[in-house]
Amino acid sequence: xxxxxxxLADVGEFRLIEEIxxxxxxxxxxxxxxxxxxxxxxxxxxxxxxxxxLVENVHFKTDWSPAESxxxxxxxxxxxxxxxxxxxxTGLVVGFAAPGETPESWALDFARGLxxxxxxxxxxxxxxxxxxxxxxxxxVTVLGSLxxxxxxxxxxxxxxxxxxxxxxxxxxxxxxxxxxxxxRSPRAAVQAYQVPEPPYGQGRIAALAGxxxxxxxxxxxxxxxxxxxxxxxxxxDLHRESFPIAEPLQAVAAATGSDPLxxxxxxxxxxxxxxxxxxxxVPADWTVVGTVSAVGEGGxxxxxxxxxxxxxxxxxHYA
Amino acid sequence: xxxxxxxLADVGEFRLIEEIxxxxxxxxxxxxxxxxxxxxxxxxxxxxxxxxxLVENVHFKTDWSPAESxxxxxxxxxxxxxxxxxxxxTGLVVGFAAPGETPESWALDFARGLxxxxxxxxxxxxxxxxxxxxxxxxxVTVLGSLxxxxxxxxxxxxxxxxxxxxxxxxxxxxxxxxxxxxxRSPRAAVQAYQVPEPPYGQGRIAALAGxxxxxxxxxxxxxxxxxxxxxxxxxxDLHRESFPIAEPLQAVAAATGSDPLxxxxxxxxxxxxxxxxxxxxVPADWTVVGTVSAVGEGGxxxxxxxxxxxxxxxxxHYA
Numbered sequence: 229x230x231x232x233x234x235x236l237a238d239v240g241e242f243r244l245i246e247e248i249x250x251x252x253x254x255x256x257x258x259x260x261x262x263x264x265x266x267x268x269x270x271x272x273x274x275x276x277x278x279x280x281x282l283v284e285n286v287h288f289k290t291d292w293s294p295a296e297s298x299x300x301x302x303x304x305x306x307x308x309x310x311x312x313x314x315x316x317x318t319g320l321v322v323g324f325a326a327p328g329e330t331p332e333s334w335a336l337d338f339a340r341g342l343x344x345x346x347x348x349x350x351x352x353x354x355x356x357x358x359x360x361x362x363x364x365x366x367x368v369t370v371l372g373s374l375x376x377x378x379x380x381x382x383x384x385x386x387x388x389x390x391x392x393x394x395x396x397x398x399x400x401x402x403x404x405x406x407x408x409x410x411x412r413s414p415r416a417a418v419q420a421y422q423v424p425e426p427p428y429g430q431g432r433i434a435a436l437a438g439x440x441x442x443x444x445x446x447x448x449x450x451x452x453x454x455x456x457x458x459x460x461x462x463x464x465d466l467h468r469e470s471f472p473i474a475e476p477l478q479a480v481a482a483a484t485g486s487d488p489l490x491x492x493x494x495x496x497x498x499x500x501x502x503x504x505x506x507x508x509x510v511p512a513d514w515t516v517v518g519t520v521s522a523v524g525e526g527g528x529x530x531x532x533x534x535x536x537x538x539x540x541x542x543x544x545h546y547a
Numbered sequence: 548x549x550x551x552x553x554x555l556a557d558v559g560e561f562r563l564i565e566e567i568x569x570x571x572x573x574x575x576x577x578x579x580x581x582x583x584x585x586x587x588x589x590x591x592x593x594x595x596x597x598x599x600x601l602v603e604n605v606h607f608k609t610d611w612s613p614a615e616s617x618x619x620x621x622x623x624x625x626x627x628x629x630x631x632x633x634x635x636x637t638g639l640v641v642g643f644a645a646p647g648e649t650p651e652s653w654a655l656d657f658a659r660g661l662x663x664x665x666x667x668x669x670x671x672x673x674x675x676x677x678x679x680x681x682x683x684x685x686x687v688t689v690l691g692s693l694x695x696x697x698x699x700x701x702x703x704x705x706x707x708x709x710x711x712x713x714x715x716x717x718x719x720x721x722x723x724x725x726x727x728x729x730x731r732s733p734r735a736a737v738q739a740y741q742v743p744e745p746p747y748g749q750g751r752i753a754a755l756a757g758x759x760x761x762x763x764x765x766x767x768x769x770x771x772x773x774x775x776x777x778x779x780x781x782x783x784d785l786h787r788e789s790f791p792i793a794e795p796l797q798a799v800a801a802a803t804g805s806d807p808l809x810x811x812x813x814x815x816x817x818x819x820x821x822x823x824x825x826x827x828x829v830p831a832d833w834t835v836v837g838t839v840s841a842v843g844e845g846g847x848x849x850x851x852x853x854x855x856x857x858x859x860x861x862x863x864h865y866a
Contacts, residue, residue, distance in 0.1 A: 259593055260698060263778075265631035265762060266597035266691065268698045271590055274578055277673065278585035279688055281642040283680040312584035323600040323642075323686045354596065361602040367642045367686030369598055372585065379579060379587045443584060 236335060237328030241358050244332070248324075248339040248356070255352040257318060267354035269319045269371070276372035276379065278309035284364035292407045295334045297422035298366070299341025306368040307349045308426040308444040308499035314380035314435025315372035317351040322368050325361035338366075349428050377435055380503070385441040385460035389504040391518035394434075394511075395427040396420060397449055397471070398488070401495020402480040409484070417476040426499040430511075434503045437511040442503035448494040450530050450537055453502060453518075457528040460504075465531045466493070466518035493537055555654060556647030560677050563651070567643075567658040567675070574671040576637060586673035588638045588690070595691035595698060597628035603683035611726045614653045616741035617685070618660025625687040626668045627745040627763035627818035633699035633754025634691030636670040641687050644680035657685075668747050696754055699822070704760040704779035708823040710837035713753075713830075714746040715739060716768055716790070717807070720814020721799040728803070736795040745818040749830075753822045756830040761822035767813040769849050769856055772821060776847040779823075784850045785812070785837035812856055 236244060249262040260268040282288060282302050293301070303320065310317045322342060326335065346353045351370060402414075403421025412418055426444065434442055441460055443452045449466075457464050473488045481488035504520055505511075523529070530537070555563060568581040579587040601607060601621050612620070622639065629636045641661060645654065665672050670689060721733075722740025731737055745763065753761055760779055762771045768785075776783050792807045800807035823839055824830075842848070849856070 260700065264698075264701055265628040266595040266634070266689075266698075268593050268595050268632065268693070271592045271594045273590045273592075274587045275590045275594070275690075276585040276587050277638065277640055277688075277690065279640040279642050279674065279686065280676050281644050281678045281680075281684075281686065283644050283678055283684075285681070286644075286679050309584040313587065315585070319596065321596055321598040321688055323598050325600050325602050325605075325684055355598065357599050359600050359602055360605050361600075361682065361684060362604070363681045365600075365602075365644055365680060365684045367598065367600065367688075369596075369640055369686075369688035370585075371594075371596065371690075374587070379583075379585075381579065382583055 234332040235328060236326055236330045236332060239332045244335060245358055247336060252343065252353060258352045258354050262355045267319065267321065269354060271318065271371070272373055272376065274374055276310050276313045276315040276374060277369065278306060279367060279369040280306045280309065282366040293422045295337035296341035299338040300345035300423045302366045302368045303342055303345035303349060304424050304426050305446065305499055306370045307351060307428065310370050310372035311426060311428065311431025312442050312444040312501055313372065314377060314431050314439065314442065315374045316432050317349055317370050317372045319354045319371045320346060320351050320368060321354060322356040322366065324356060325359045325365040327362060328360055330364065380435050380439045380442040382441055382443055382456050383459040385456050385462050385504040385520050387462060387520055387522040388507065389440055389520040390507055390510055390516050391464055391466065391502065391504055391520060392510045392514040392516045393500050393502040394430045394514045395500025396425060396498040397445065397500050398477050398491030398495040398498065399474065400424055400497040401491045402477050405484055406480055414476040414479050417480055420498065424497055424499045427501055430501055433511050434501060437505060438509045439503040439505055442501060445496065445498055445500045445502055447496045449502060450493050453530050456504065457530055461523060461528060463521045463523050463529045464518055465521065465534060468533050470515065470517045472515065493532065553651040554647060555645055555649045555651060558651050563654060564677055566655060571662065571672060573673070577671050577673050581674050586638065586640065588673060590637065591692055591695065593693055595629050595632045595634040595693060596688065597625060598686060598688040599625045599628065601685040612741045614656035615660035618657040619664035619742045621685045621687045622661055622664035622668060623743050623745050624765065624818055625689045626670060626747065629689050629691035630745060630747065630750025631761050631763040631820055632691065633696060633750050633758065633761065634693045635751050636668055636689050636691045638673045638690045639665060639670050639687060640673060641675040641685065643675060644678050644684040646681060647679055649683065699754050699758045699761040701760055701762055701775050702778040704775050704781050704823040704839050706781060706839055706841040707826065708759055708839040709826055709829055709835050710783055710785065710821065710823055710839060711829045711833040711835045712819050712821040713749045713833045714819025715744060715817040716764065716819050717796050717810030717814040717817065718793065719743055719816040720810045721796050724803055725799055733795040733798050736799055739817065743816055743818045746820055749820055752830050753820060756824060757828045758822040758824055761820060764815065764817055764819045764821055766815045768821060769812050772849050775823065776849055780842060780847060782840050782842050782848045783837055784840065784853060787852050789834065789836045791834065812851065
């Protein structure tokens, strides 16, 4: 058996953990990293904490995403939740379950992606758990610091606020549409699906600017703004002309005969940040795309140029 | 379709989350519980954090453990890691992945067990994630407070220390042996396998007593003391006569023709705490079972009455 043929069953749990954690860079706030019963971190209060699961054939397919991309995505989607509270990510623990016949190389590539994205996001990988399972399942829990600020919740949007976003909208959805038809281009859309690029650091900036409500776009802009509208008891109207339609989205829409705005409004998994702000406090480089008003007779609503959007509305993991 | 026939695919992700979190009791340190992008907690520094995965047919079988037991076990095994650092558990986030055809009743029973054990352990369920998967997989991340004390690590055992434990040893292993042979009794052993009973609160007590090293027994006493011996660079000798052999273990050993001490020394999943202490500082109600000495020529070793144990040595999730 050559080294490259080894599976996780050949390597064993403890050796795999050593390979994943060997030479890990830890931040100055990490007092104990991987290797004991728990990690120990210096933290400040209050602390933000969020968990997300990524499951093979639900959140990723191994033939659509290289292992390194899966590792990067696992970090990115979770850090985006911390950013959406207005916090800065500090520490992260990962649970990794995979079949014994998984190639060791897959797990090591996954770990390399995980570590690389932790570095990009400025968060320390401080611990984890490894086990066997019938399919690959990854759990990532991220801790974040608010530096003493109050968290930005979903329920604070007020009539008169503007709606603005930072990051990408529709790129991952376009990539998913391309891959689903058996194509591999445009590369930019496919890569956006494989590894989202949340606007790291912008959650804190939005909080400092006074964001009244914020969420990261995981299920689609309309679906996620729906959470803000319902929780805040407001109506939100989006303005079609205010959305930039990037070139890859235009290309995919043309190739698939669809409206590129559909990707922007309903495509999930880009993990852009969308927030509401008083009219004079939208941070630089955020794009204003809508307005908040008091609810009418229909209760909290999301409209586009005053009308309900006629496409699909987002993502339910059991639908 | 009657209510009791509903599956998770019928109910949907968002409704399931509502059912799990409805009426949840949160501790006074929880500023934001489930329902936003992340939970927010008042914490003190340093903070302990640990994650464990429980996977169907690896860590539990649905025909060996009722759903409520699986929920309780998911909390117990993780809180034990926090206790093993000498900390007090504060907040917990859970990831729940299950097939769409899972009965809703299974998920609700699981959630009830999760919430009940959180209450027993004194920890708040503050957030989670729910998704679809081919098999049930559960991730639990627990946060804990050290109240300003240094953590108890695995590497602090010193020659001259005593080894003592608190909790159960061998009960879950005996229950597993019983279930593996198709039996359901003795009930006490089977229940110990289904729901471990870590000695909640004793991790903090051991830390206050000055424990030099500590671990929770998840893979078997010999295997887990092996981590302390290697990390501390010491030899540990256990004394056969010092172990109480509880009645259910005697019964299972007699029925299966095995040595009951085998369950005590190599059975995992009871999540007892085992620690090393200076001779005059073992806390009340901990049982002294061995001694720590300087390593001999063979390097760090675990022996029983001076000799290597001739049974199996513990558990590797890819073995």
